[in-house]
Amino acid sequence: MFPTPVQKQSRAVQLGYQAFLPFALILWLLPLIAVMIFSIKPDVDFTSGNYWGWPSSFEGFNNYGKVFFESAMPRYLLNSVMITVPTVIGTVALACMTGFALGVYKFKGNLLIFFMFxxxxxxxxxxxxxxxxDLTVDMGLYNTKTGLVLFHIAFQTGFATLFMRNFIRALPFPLIEAARVEGVAEWRIFFYVVLPLMKPAIAAMAVLIFTFIWNDYFWAVVLTQGPESQPVTAGITSxxxxxRAAYHLMSAGSIVAALPPVAMFFLMQKHFIAGLTLGAVK
Amino acid sequence: MHSILKTSFAACVAAGIAASGASAAGHSLSGDLVIFSDMSNPAPRAVMEGMVERFGEMHPDLNIALTVIDREAYKTQIRNFLTANAPDVANWYAANRMLPYVEAGLFEDISDLWEGQISEDLASTKGALTIDDKQYGVPYTYYQWGVYYRKDIFDDLGLSEPTTWEEELANCQTLLDNGVKCYTIGTKFLWTAGGWFDYLNMRTNGYDFHARLTNGEESWQSDEVRATFANWRELIDMGAFIDDHQTYSWQEALPFMANGQAASYLMGNFAVAPLRDSGLDDSKLDFYQFVEITPGIAKGEDAPTDTFHIPTGAKNKDAAREFLRFVVSADNQTLINNGENLGQLPVNANSSVDDDKFLQQGFDMLSNKAPGGIAQFFDRDAPAEMAAVAMEGFQEFMVFPDNLEDVLDRLEAAREDIY
Amino acid sequence: MTVSPVVPTTRYTPPPRGWYKRNEIAITPWLFLAPGVLFFLVYVIAPIYQSFGLSFYNWNGLGDVRTNGEYVGLQNYNKLFGLNGERADRNFQISLWNNLKWLVLYLLAIPAGLFIALFLNQTVRGIRIYKSLFFFPFVISQVVVGLVFSWFYLPNNGLFTIMTGWVGIEIRGGVLGNPTWATYGIIAAGLWPQTAYCMILYLTGLNAVDPEQVEAARLDGAKGPKMLWYVIIPQLKPATFIAFVVTIIGALRSFDLVSIMTGGGPFGSTRVLSYYVFEKSLSERGLQYGYAAAVAVILFLIMLVFISYFLWSMYQDEKGAR
Structure with a gap:
């Protein structure tokens, strides 16, 4: 193991390390901690210049209440869910198929298509x-969640295919050959042999794409316009x-917007990291 | 600027008949009327919803669908929906801002609607909605620009409203000596600096020169333009503007005035509402017309006009026209522009201006004290591309006045490319 | 995929193998690929060609490019680079220059990530929680990161401004209001989540470092930086490669932060190519779609260098795997 485990070092080093950890973490997360404190501050703290000090009173309920009950935030959050979930399902479905095709079969153009993705x-x-x-406008899907979902599925399929294909390649190939010898149809091999083995990859892909799509800002700005279809990343700007200048409310809004992928990350941490670090180890 | 004070009784009656006649004669409207609006701030939004409600009551068979889009977002999204899913009625701005849409055939020619009485009622804004002798929209409100200032601070320091450049500078020096900045401004989104340029240039060189400049007919390296910047520089060198203004939006610049760190704000009348909200009542807040700079030059004023249009892709153009007639009718104009609603100036000569200190002053100024002419605003008078380059230059100049030559070179180069 | 072979089966004669059945292994991959490839062609590959086409037009984005646009050949490119008697576009140069700063400085995320990973690669109590919390910034939307950092940098009241004030540094206009510092301020904000990403890559990589090699090297007397350089880092090569790829892509995709934090200002000093494309087309005073497409093409060509490199090294791997 590198670096040398602290357990093997002197007591002083051990204690020093243990003490330094929380300090380093606070420093690292300082911007976030600041926003959290912002979000429970009263309005008056900002007008009186007390930006970074202790809140003069606890207004968390008030601030978050405003975000949830007096703004379009819930609407935006709902839109985000309705954009993200279908995208995840669509992408994973398409990528399982393309990954299967590229990972299992040898044919001319295999590598070419893979590289295209x-x-x-x-x-x-x-x-x-x-x-x-323009395409989205022509299809009559401008400013609809569907328009955004279709594009996201198409684009994310590239990344997901890369992942799925490599995952399938690492599966034991004799399993598939055995099935073929038995005379199992190819599509059945996909459904009954390969797909069950892909569960961890599907989970990893799902959480990753959930996070990517939830956090997308650019396409939301390009393809949607109002509270009826915009996701929360774009909604937060309106x-x-x-x-404007009401930092306590903007902070509360930001935290609400950031929360779902954070929750997803903590719930599915193992899969998330497995997905992200694909290829980091050989 | 036509005075609505010269409204005769006869005109009043005629307009009344025309207005009621229009709605009565208008065969009962039916179907859907889709309206996209950028009136997203709280007060304008209420106005828009109120208009829809009242219009709906007049036409019970009409199914009105109103979509309010964030005002900033609307500016880019209009391009998409005009071609993709055109509403029947849409908000926009007058003059050069509507030109690209007219040229692309996206706004309906509604000259027929402007025929007769309505042209007289709306004479003051007709020019701003006319391109090649055809009208492409109707106005619904406009407002004055000018200097809003802290009357209580002025009184404390024994200052009075200036009328000449020397007085303006002297006032400013006194304020600075007492630790108060003369002007607050937030130039992060650039256009506020355009307001300063409009006024300094119109006062230094006159309205006609300014109009030619925004039309691309004058050089940015001319002596006249240099004179304008020289005047601007006097203020900058004094330290008249608040520091770090390039990081603030216009709203973020308001607190400097509210808490007394700055004494005045060159702004449109829409700044009054948030200033009042921040605790400045009419005893503390007042208004004066931007001072004279070159003696004897007829004063021109900025008075941006906001508008309604019918996209060519609209499906229910009958109902849309009727809605536009309703919007500009004298009664509706009086109502939506009063102090409890938009708090701006009505476009119809037969409407009455609300009994509000700022609206009355603004109305008087635009009617009687702006012989030079009425401009829309820098980014509505100049083409979009020119406005983008120029306002960025203004911002740079305000922070680094020494870069002026470089800025002017760029603006002149842009002018040669764009027009 | 509904691929049911329609083969008439009679009881006693063995079913003749249908065309599909005979070619099953050859056809199946194409059937499985079809929807994914179709989507990808329509939404990703075709638009790239369309953008190339658009870049030869002068078009304000209204109506249709063929009817409302005007074919101008290479004029847009001439304007960008100042060729053929056109004036070079200063804003394009600023964007290009800033993109270079992004590319170079963003790479700092790699050593920074490695450093934190080394720091956290221990097995003390609660270290798992620490690792997750250190990774936290990556999960948050760039929009939120941008907002948070812009408050951090506020003139007068920003924590960063206050802290630099303690050591006597005063940045005029606050970090984001100062044309010299604004881009660096934004890059720093971007480095925060990017470092977290690199860190997690290296943590995973360190997990897989061969302990026997480490022990062997230790016996040979290697330790500290020497050990890191000669034994550990070579073993982390796959992680470094991925970190490099994602960081380069991240640097060239720097739209969100610029858009949220400065909108390209002050006076256009923080523009990057990705933002400039947007600014010239879909923004409030854009309306030059052809020109914007030309900028997008340049950005694409820059990216293509890295894409080619990436594909090339993947190709080497694939060859090796066969």
Whole structure:
């Protein structure tokens, strides 16, 4: 193990390390802690210049109450859910299929298609922006959640295919061959042999894509416009325009917007990290 | 600027008949009327919803669907919905701001609606909605710009409303000597600096020069423009503006005035409501017209006009026209622009201006003290691309006045490319 | 996928193998690929070609490009680079320059991530919680990160401003209001989640470091930085590679933070290419779609260098795997 475990070092080093950990963490998360404190402060703290000091009174309920009951935030949150969930389902479904095709079969063009997915996945969004917007407008899907979902599925399929394909490649191939010898149809092999083995990959993909899509801002700005379809990342800017300079409310709104992926991360931590660190170990 | 004070009794009656006739004769409207609005701030939103409600009562068979979109977001989204899912009625702005949409054939020619009495009632804003002798929308409100100031601070320091540049500078020096900044401003979103340029240029070189400049007919490197910037620089060098203004929005600049760190604000009349909200009552807050700079030059004023249009893709154009007639009718204009609603100036000559100190002053100023002419605002008079480059330059100049030559070179280069 | 072979089965004669059945292994992958590839072609590949096409037009985005636009050949590119008697676009140069700063400085996330990973790679009580909390910034939307940092940088009242004030540094206009510092301020905000990402990559990598090699090296007397450089880092190569790829992509996709924190200001000094494309087309005073497409094409070409590199090294791996 590297670096040398502290257990093997002197008592002083051990204690020092243990003491330094929380300190380092607080320093690292300082911006976040500040926002959390902002969100429970009263209005008057900001007008009187007490930005970073202790809250003069606890207004957490008031501030969050305003966010939930007097603004369009719940609407935006709901939109985010209705955009994110179908995207996750759609992407995982498509990527399982493409990953299966690219991972199991040897055929001409296999690597080419695989590389197309990878390359497309790294393309800067801006080169897609105007054509995708026009396409969405032409289909009558501008400013609908569906329009956003369709694009997200298409784009995320690139990344998810990379993941799924590599995962399938690592599966024991004899399993598939055995099934073939038995005369099992190929699509049955997919459903009954490969898919059950892919559960961890599906879980990892699902949490990752959930986070990516929930946090998407650019496409939300390009393809949607109002509270009826905008997700919370874009909604927060109109929310902020409404409460400009009201830091306590903007902070509360930001925290509400950030919470779902955070919760997802803590619930599914293992899968999340497995997904992100794909390829970091050989 | 036509005075609505010269309204004759006859005109009043005629308008009344026309207004009631229009709605009565208008065969009962039915179907859907889809309205997209950018009136998203609380007060305008209430006004918009109120108008829809009253119009709905007049036409019970009409199914009105109102969508209010955030005012900033609306500015970019209008392009999408005009081509993709056009509403029947949409908000926008007059003059150069509507030009691209007219040229692309996205706004309906509604010259027919402007025929007759309505043209007289709305004479003051007709020009701003006319392109090639055709009208493409109707106004619903406009407002004055000018200097809003802390009367109590002025009184404490023995200052009075200035009328000349020397008085303005002297006042400012006194304020600075007492630790108060002369002007608050937030230039993060650039346009507020455009307001300063409009006034300094109109006062230094006159309305006509300013109009030619925003039309691309004058050089940004001319002596006249340099003179304008020289005047601006006097204020900057004095330290007249609050520090770090490039990081604030116009709303974030309000507290400096509310808590007395700055004494005045060159702004549109929409600043009055938030200033009052922050605790400045009429004894503490007052207004004066931007001072004279070059003696004898006829004063021009900024008075941006907000508008309604019918997209060419609209489905229920009959109902849309009727709605526009309703919007500009004298009664509705009086109502929506009063102090409890928009708190701005009515566009119809037969409407009455609310008994509000700022509206009365603004109305008087625009009617009687602006012989030079009425401009819309820098980013509505100049083409979008020019406005973007120029206002960025203004912001840079306000922070680094020494960069002026560089800024002017850029603006001149942009002018040659754009027009 | 509904692929049910329609083969008439009679009881006694063995069913003749249908065309599908005979070619099952050849056809199946294409059937499975079809929906994914179709989506991808329509939404990703085709738009790239369309943007290339758009970049030869002068079009204000209203109506249709073929009817309302005007074909201008390479003029948009000439304007960008100041060729053929056009004036070079200063804003494009600023964006390009800032993109370079982003690319270089963003890479700091890699050593920073490694450093934190080394710091946290222990087995003391509660270390798991610490690791998750250190990773936390990556999960948060960039919009929120941007907001938080812009409050951090507020002139007068920002915590950062107050802290720099203690050591006597005063940044005029606050970090984000100062054209010299604003871009660095935004990059610092971006480094926060990016470092967390690199950290998690390295933590996973460190987990897989071969303990025997480490012990062997220890017996040879290697320790500290030497050990790190000669034994550990080579073993972390896959993690470093991924960290490099995601960091480069992150740097070139810096739209969200710029948009939220400064909107390209003050006076356009924080523009990057991705933001400039948006500004020239979909923003309030944009309306130059063809020109914006040309900028997007340049950004794409820059990215293509890295994409090619990435694909090339993947190709080497694939060859090795076969």
């Amino acid at each position: 990878i390359a497309g996945n790294f393309v800067p969004f801006q080169i897609l922006m105007v054509p995708v917007r 929310f902020n325009a409404q409460y």
